[in-house]
Each structure stands twice: as C-alpha cells, then as structure tokens.
Amino acid sequence: MIKMLSGNEAVARGMWEAGVAVASAYPGTPSTEILENYALFPNVYAEWAPNEKVAVDVAIGAAYAGRRGMAVMKHVGLNVAADSFMYASMTGQEGGLVIVTADDPAMHSSQNEQDNRTFAKFGRVPCLEPSDSQEAKDMVRTAFELSERFDTPVLLRLTTRICHSATAVELGERNAPAAEPKPFPRNPAKYVMVPGNAVKRHPVIEQRIRDIALFAETFPYNRLEPGGRSLGILTCGVAYQYAREVFPQASILRLGMTWPLPEKMIRKFSQSVKRLIVIEELDPFIEEAMRLMGIAVEGKSIFPITGEFDPRVVRESAITAGLLPESAHFPLPDVETGPLPGRPPVLCSGCPHRPTFYILNKLKVPVNGDIGCYTLALTAPLSAIHTCGCMGAGIGVAHGAAKAGSPEHHVAVIGDSTFFHTGIPALVNVVYNNSPVTTVILDNRITAMTGQQENPGTGRTLLGQETTRVELEPLVRALGVRHVQSVPGYDVKAIEKLLKEYIKLDEPSVLIAVEPCALLPEVRKRWIPLEVLADKCNGCTLCFRIGCPAILKSEELDEKTQRPKALIDASLCTGCEVCAEICPRDAIPFRPAEVEMEGDAS
C-alpha cells in the first residue's frame, strides 16, 4: 500500500514496523509529529519526557533491558542530552538504541542551525540520513539492526525538509523482535562507567567505529548512481534530491550513512570522475573528512555553509562556479511590488501571556526570556523580551546579571513546560545563592509553541491517560522561595500589583500566572467575542498596545482626535477581556456573568 507521508509520519510508521518498545521525546520543531503519530498506533508505549536528557536516559534504560528504545528530539535537544548520548556510546546496550535528531537548516524554528553529524563523530556513533519519507521509514529498522549488530547507539539524522515534506511511501509489515524482556544485565564492567571500567571501554568503542566503517563499504544506502565522468557528486539527505535535479547527467555517490564514511568507496568514486564536489547542507562534514583522506574536493567554496538548499541555491551556486552554463539560470519576474507589510508570528488573540508582557513593558524592567510562545513578546508593541538563548536559560542569566551588579531589577520569564525542562535547577540556584531575581512562570498547562503537547503540569500523558499533575506553587515553595503567588493570567491589575511589589524585594520571588492556553479545545468552547462601543471609543489607541490580533482599526474616525476607533474581529476574539480591563473609557464591556456561565456549561 502506498501512502503520502511526511518524514515524521514515516519515522513513526517505521518505529511501529520495527517494534520500538519505549519511545521518549521532548517536543521540538521539526521533530514533534514523530511521537504524536507513533502514539496513535495500537499497543505502543510513547511518552513526553520533561527534557531531552531524560528522554535519552529512558531510551537507554529500555535498551539496557534488552528492548528497542528510541529518543526523539530537535537538534538543540541533543545538546541537552549530550551527556547521556556520550555514556550510551561508551556502554553500548542489550537491545537496539536509536536517537533521532531533527536538524533545522535555515532555523525555521530554532536559535541556531548546528549540524548534528558532528555529534556522531564526537560520540563514535554511526549516523544515518534519509533522503525522503520512504527512506525515513525504512532506516528506522536499519538503524535498530545496526545498533544491535554493533552494540552501539545509532543517530538517525533528519532535517526540517525531510520531516515536513510528504512523499510516497510503500508501507511495510510490522516485524517486531520477540517481546520477552531478558533479565536486566548485571555486567558492571560494561554498564558501570567508573574510570576503571571506562578506560577498558574506550578502546572497544574505537574498534567498533572502525568495524562500522568497514561495514559502510557495503551498506546498501551508500548508493552509487553512475553517470558522466566529467562531474562526480557526493551528497546526502535532502541535498541528494537537489543534486539529482540540477545535475541529471552527473555521477552521484549518495551516502545514507554519513558517519563513519566508506573510505574505499569514496576513494574509488573520486578516481572515476574528473571534477569532484560535495553537495551537503550546513557544515563541510563529508568534505573535511575527504580532505583528511587526502582527496582533493570542492564543497563549501561553491555552496553556502548557512541556510538550507533548494534547487535554485544549488543551481545558482553551480553556475557561479562554472559547473553549469549561464543558460541554466531561471529568470525571476521583473516586478516591483513596493514595500509590503510583514506578517511575523504573533501572540494569538486571547493569549494568556499577553497581560504579563503588557505590564513588564510598562514597568520597563530588563526581561530575561526563554523558549516558547512567549518569546513572541519580543516584537512591538509588547517589546518585553530582552534575552533569549535556549531552554531554561533566562533564570540563570537574570541571576548572573544581578550578581554582576546590574542596576535594575531583573525579571526572568519562563513557561511551565520550560520550567520543568531546565528551569528548576536555575531557580534552585537563585535561592541557594540568593539573588533578588523575580521569576514569572507562565503556566498555561501545556507545551503550546509546538502545538499543545502534554507536559508534567497537564495532568494527562501523551497516550491520553490521566496522571498526577505536578503543581508549581508547592514545588517552588519547596525549593525555598518565600515570596511566591499564583495569579490568574488575565488579571492585569493583580499582575501589575504583585510585580510592582516583587521588583522591590531584595530576595527571590516567583509569580505564577495561571491560565490555560486559549487554543486548547476545551477553552475554545468558551470563546465569546467582545465588542467595541463605537460611541464610547475615542481612538485613544491604548488597546492597540497589547498587540492583540483581534483588535483592528475601524474605518470610523473619532471626531475630536481624528484617530481611528477600535474594532474587534469577532472571528478571532476569545473574550479574554484584557482589552476591556485596560480601556480607560469603558468602551469594551465585559461579558455578562450569565453569558460566561452559559459558555462554561457548554
């Protein structure tokens, strides 16, 4: 049966066909849909972990227990999980262990575009790279077989363009290994990495990667496509598709395993062609390895080291390098459209994070932000995020700035899921080393940015089971924070009052702004749009300053001010009443209590 599957759906299918026993992940674009789709298969175990390190440890535990374990993450997640990834390489495991890294060339949804093939080399671990959805599915099984055969973790590297492209896939049968778990191993020489044991393991893993390099010489996904002799191309991943499209006549060596490399195969290929190039996105990873082999090759001198490729990038670079004639150029239309208003992503209408940032902007404090929907508060009119580096960074950055004598009171802002991810140790540090940092936890009870995934504060698992909800306020108190209070997320006045109080303290404080994400299905049912009373609105523009996409400029001008009155788009308005709270002329009435009750009942 043939189906159109995205790369992520294909990996999920491959996991099911290969019989993954335990799959753990933290959501992150472009990887999120892998576990979401895997969780839909019958009788599987899949979970959201609080962070990627935990996810990798969980997958390792399953593999130590003799079953197939898998951890899934975006590229920067592997930074968080690096410690576990590295020890797993040292120990190997009893059952198969596969770690999926979804890299993000062009940074569609990331803070950097690091090339995680380097992690494979760093950890002496093989790296597989599919070029389409069919291979994404099939390589899951191949990765487990490789893992079990060589007693090694395997890195399956995807990129955004593989994850989020749909191509035809011939589905396979489920063929899972026997489900009987073996007794848990008592083998400290292999599994207890104290120095005395670790020194003996290091030579083992160096030999292992040499053995895999030999295996790579006959690995079927390292595929030679013979063509003309004038140009030879080494390529991998989605870049193969662009290479094939732009150079239909060339000889191509497509590497399905990009670490370790099949040296003999590459050497033989390089001798068979006149000019040799590497087409690979991001780092010159294959190119540099070939240079170390002593092979003369061109790569990043022709193709960009930044961003993602497409047929035009590859074609234009090739024309510049004289690999293609000028006539290969596709002209762009000769048209002038003038400046067009941008359409950056914004906090949704009814977003419960909005009041907090409206107040933070008003208080003019430095805000050390974090990764989540709330990072969108960096743009005007809220303009209230001043740093954002990675998950869990904001609280530590605020503490460091305070300790350095930054003259202003620092506020760290973090989401509930990010707080569980890596925020907790940073807050422990604020308490332990005592800095007057105010931490705001924006608790919307869900991991919203990646599309409403459950987290430890949701009360429900990925598989839809009810579970214990980790409560933030008792947790924060238990860490030793004396000034902590939960406030309804839409209560502009209460947030302002408490923040004003907290930023005067000379010890740690935590404000928890609680309100479920406005896009949750159960919350959508309660949406009741508000209206602007045109005769009361004088076009003061205050409500525009909360940056709500549901508040538009009406065509009607106020007679005195000659400014446009506000107008609410009923199709977008959720009725959160934040605009009503801040309107100085009561031009936006609150929804009547009885309507609210009716809404709740539905």
Add this chain to the structure above:
Amino acid sequence: MKETINFLLCGVGGQGTILASDVLVNVGLAAGFQAKQAEVHGMSQRGGSVTSHVRWGKVVYSPLIGAGEADVLLAFEKLEALRNLKVMRPGSLALVNMQVIEPLTAISGDQAYPSDETLRKAFAQVTSHVEYINGEEIAASLGNLKVANVVLLGALSALLESGGQAGAGLTPEVWLKVIMERVPPKHIELNRKAFQAGREAVGK
C-alpha cells in the same frame, strides 16, 4: 504536459492552505504522477504567513521549488499573493483569492496594506494568466465560510483543465475522491457543491 508542474500555495494560518496542499499532492498521486509536498512556512496558529510547495511530474526529486520555477500560484490572501509573486515563473498561472487579512504591522504599525490596484498591476507585469476569485463570498453563499479552500481547489481544477497543463488523467472525479476522503461525512455534499461552485466561478 511539462516534465513537472510546480504549485506554490500561500496564505495565512487558519485559511485551510495545509488541507489544500494535502489534497493537491494526493490528487497528483491519484492522477498517476510522482508527487511531493513541502510545508515551507507553517506558523499556522500564530497568524504568520503559510507557504507550501506541491510538485507533480513523471519524476520528482526536490520537494522544494526554487525561486523562478513556480508554474502555478494558488494564493489564499491578497497580501500573501503579492509577497510570493517574485518567485513565480514569468507567464505562469495564478489564482488569487481576494480575501484581506490585515497583519498587526498594518493594524498597530504604520505599514499600509496594498491596494487592489497595486495587486493587479503587479500581477499583470508577470503573467496574463491571472484569475481573481472571491472564495469567501462563494463559500458564504453555500452557508459555510470554511469551504472557501475547496472552492479554490475547484477553480484550480477547472483552470488546469482549460490550460491543458495536467494531461487527460486529471478529471474532476479524481479531485472529488481525494477531497471527500478528507472531510467529515456530514460535510460531503457541502464540499461537493463548493468544488463545483469554484469550477463555475472561473469557467465564464
């Protein structure tokens, strides 16, 4: 037909562009082509621009379309239509839905939303094969704004037939079968009407 047909779909989150591109790639497959689809920008829930590429052909390698290589533009919104005009192949086919969704930069900022005149003039510089359609109006006349995307697909199917780009295998039945597999049973008749209304809207 040409070796490949490259479709560029663009709009704003929530307009149904993702469903439309899913339909389009599966119509290609059902009509006997190789087909690939790539979601290029997908900030669908946060009011951002949404772009998706669909390619049909005897053989399709790249899931992405390079700038200057889009043969068909299906634009769900006027500003997004204009934004993507610069990556069209000169002389290509364009179907532009006349909906306006003002971005915050035009509401609370001082950037102006482009006029219809700007839009039409710019498109005329690139191609003479432009059809403007009011999908929301047609959908509203059928009683459900959400089927505007199927209205557009209907219009696109008729334009592809009259232009002869897609060969004889591409009948309205192929489109309808793929669409019906993707809508709730209670909305099948509504979507059939929407598809037909789209076909008629450009058949004049």
